[in-house]
Amino acid sequence: MRKMTKKNKVLAAAGALALVAGGGGAAYAYWTTTGDGSGSAANSNGGGTVALTAQFSQGLTPGNSVPVEYYAENETASGTRVFSVSPTVSITLAAGVTGTCDTTWFTPTAPVVAGGVAVAAGATALVSTGDLTFADSATVDQSACKGATVTLTLESDK
Known part of the structure; x- marks a missing residue:
């Protein structure tokens, strides 16, 4: 070989x-070959709620304002966005007080946030800040408002 x-x-x-x-x-x-196909799944329906709260100082007097902070707690499993908070005033008179403490004397502001505020799943975020103003009346006795509890009931578009 x-x-x-x-x-x-x-x-x-x-x-x-x-x-x-x-x-x-x-x-x-x-x-080598070719092929096609597809896949699908339903998205979350966004179920759940966003809990809104307002925080402001006590001791408001006629003719003055206090700052208000509006918060949203996202209780859902996915992120959401809150664009505005709409506050409505209610009054509970102090024990033993009679008279009128008119809700129209109280003006809350809650500016709309352009683009909204993102709130992650299970998180709380500051949505907006505003003021709560107690109008001073020169013609009506506002004494019934002494010691009254002012409550802001909140709604939002989400």
Whole structure:
């Protein structure tokens, strides 16, 4: 049997490599295909609620205002966005007090936040700040408002 020269070994290796590469190319072409399909799943319906709270100082007097901070607690499993808070005033007179403490004397503001405020799932965020103003009447006795509890009932669009 004849010995292979270095040149013949290189040529044999190159030929083997060409066969493997050519065979691999044929296998690739054999397995190439096309396809189509789809997938779907229903999104969350956004169920759950956003709990709103208002925080402001006590001791409001006629002719003055106090700052109000409006918060939203997201009790849902996904993030949400709150755009505005709408406060409505109610009054509970102090025990033993008679007379009128008119809700129209109290004006809450809650500016709409452009673009809304994102509230992550399970988180609480400051949504807006405003004021609660107690109007001073020069013609009506407002003494029934002494010690009264002012409550802001809140609604939002979410």
